[in-house]
Amino acid sequence: MSTSNRKVEHLELCANRDVESHRDEHNLKRTGFEDITMVHNALPEINFKEINTSTVLLGHNLAFPLLIASMTGGHPGTKQVNESLAIAAQELGIGLGVGSQRAALEDPDLQDSFRIVRDAAPDAFVFGNLGVAQLKEYGVEGVRQAVDMIDANAMAIHLNFLQEVIQPEGDTDATDGLELIEEVCRKLKIPVIVKETGAGISREVAQKLCKAGVSAIDVGGVGGTSWAGVEVYRAHDKDEPMGEHLGNLFWDWGIPTSVSVIESNLSVPVIATGGIRTGLDIAKSLAIGASACATALPLVRPAMKGPQDVKVKLEYFLAEFKAAMFLTGSATVSDLMYAQLVITGRTGEYLKERGFDTSRFARR
Secondary structure (H helix, E strand, C coil), X not given: CCHHHHHHHHHHHHHHCCCECCCCCCCCCCCCHHHEEECCCCCCCCCHHHCECCEEECCEEECCCEEECCCCCCCHHHHHHHHHHHHHHXXXXXXXXXXXXXXXXXXXXXXXXXXXXXXHCCCCCEEEEEEHHHHHHHHHHHHHHHHHHHCCXXXXXXXXXXXXXXXXXXXXXXXXXXXXXXXXHHHCCCCEEEEECCCCCCHHHHHHHHHHCCCEEECCCECCECHHHHHHHHHHHCCCHHHHHHHHHCCCCCCEHHHHHHHHCCCCCEEECCCCCCHHHHHHHHHCCCCEEEECHHHHHHHHHCHHHHHHXXXXXXXXXXXXXXXXXXXXXXXXXXXXEEECHHHHHHHHHCCCCCHHHHHC
């Protein structure tokens, strides 16, 4: 199957099938946010109407710390979706990424499905997207073409080897990945973000990425869309039992988003993605070390309807986020980053086993 057709197939599956990570035996999400409780401030002593939700990410102003995560492009049928997302981002003052631009490097006629994002959001923080596997094929020059295609403010290099190992057409040659990322960081003139796509990033990998020179880490943890799960549906429809078996077995494989945020919090900004479903999730993410969050799946269906539906959904995120700021006495995003919280349950146990002192969040 061509890259272009696969992209529209992925979008349709995300819109119409249950592709999220499974809940655990207690019917809780696997992001880990369910184990994080922000300490309520009964006397916040701030004016709700004066709360400032704005922040700066990689030198760009955001009206509030949420990005529209990399989602789609690369097929004529995805152009309207990207346009809807971009219009909403422009109007609300937030950033957004595009889906993998590999298809447009293979076929320049598909560039318009990505370029529409910059055309519709001329002032927004926009980041491009290529897989680390494509760095071998296209090199730094291919990355530059992807940047120029959308006048990108930053470039994301995605890691999706869980999905690749399940896809029958997947690229499973993971050699030299770090070296290729380091080369892009060294030669590209804009910030480079390295992002996982649903399986999370550990402390050890985050350390390697920081040393390689990345400008930000997007954790893409467990708890949101399972790309192993997406591949289950594709394998079933194509009568490929091995892919279906592997996808089911590894559906929930990886590091929960909240854990990955804490593990990746080193020397560069951390972007929390993977199951960000409410403004409260955003608030918790920032309080454990993220600089911003990103979400994708909740916006797929709204984007298929139009920019106004996307905007309404994002406004709910903003209202929820602002309420969490108020109830923790946080007048600014910087204040929220020091809000007290308690981590318990499986998430607390996981972090302690990994050597992290979670009590520091409750005592600050």
